[in-house]
Amino acid sequence: MRYRKKSADIEMRRQMICVVAMALLSTQAAAGQELSAVLYKNPSCTCCDAYADYLRSNGLKVKVVEHSNMTLIKQQYGVSKDVEGCHSTVIGNYVIEGHVPFLTIKKMLSDKPAIKGISLPGMPAGSPGMGGAKQGPFNILSITNSNEPTAVFATE
Numbered sequence: 001m002r003y004r005k006k007s008a009d010i011e012m013r014r015q016m017i018c019v020v021a022m023a024l025l026s027t028q029a030a031a032g033q034e035l036s037a038v039l040y041k042n043p044s045c046t047c048c049d050a051y052a053d054y055l056r057s058n059g060l061k062v063k064v065v066e067h068s069n070m071t072l073i074k075q076q077y078g079v080s081k082d083v084e085g086c087h088s089t090v091i092g093n094y095v096i097e098g099h100v101p102f103l104t105i106k107k108m109l110s111d112k113p114a115i116k117g118i119s120l121p122g123m124p125a126g127s128p129g130m131g132g133a134k135q136g137p138f139n140i141l142s143i144t145n146s147n148e149p150t151a152v153f154a155t156e
Helices: 002-032 047-057 072-075 102-111
Strands: 036-040 062-065 090-091 094-098 117-120 140-141 152-155
Touching: 036 047, 036 072, 047 062, 072 090, 094 102, 102 117, 102 152
Parallel strands: 036 062, 094 117
Antiparallel strands: 036 090, 090 094, 117 140, 140 152
8 A cells, every 4th residue: 555655656756847847848848949030131231231230130031132122022011101101021920111119029929919020111310220320219000900190109
């Protein structure tokens, strides 16, 4: 009788160790997954390469695709003219237009809002990948599926 109890205790400990080990391994695997991005850019633009390097420095795996007709890319991802940026970056189901700071990208990926993506239109000085001094806060806009006025997603 005593032998069975001891054997059952040992088996229970083994099972607990297996459960803990599997949980640790799956957590490490999930943490080790690198977030991938595809950055579409005009072949002659160098600030886009600097922005790709900026994303890489923040832990993203970035594939740069040169495209001579960026209008087609923007149409493919539903980016209207008023929110167009220098380049288009696709991460998962979201499009990021222009030189959006990484903290705002992280916020979008974490919050998972029901939008197409986010945009910092144009090429503002002091934004990631651009030279110059930042002239004031950046209003990062939501890219939506509707014809409603563009809303500010975040200010940085």
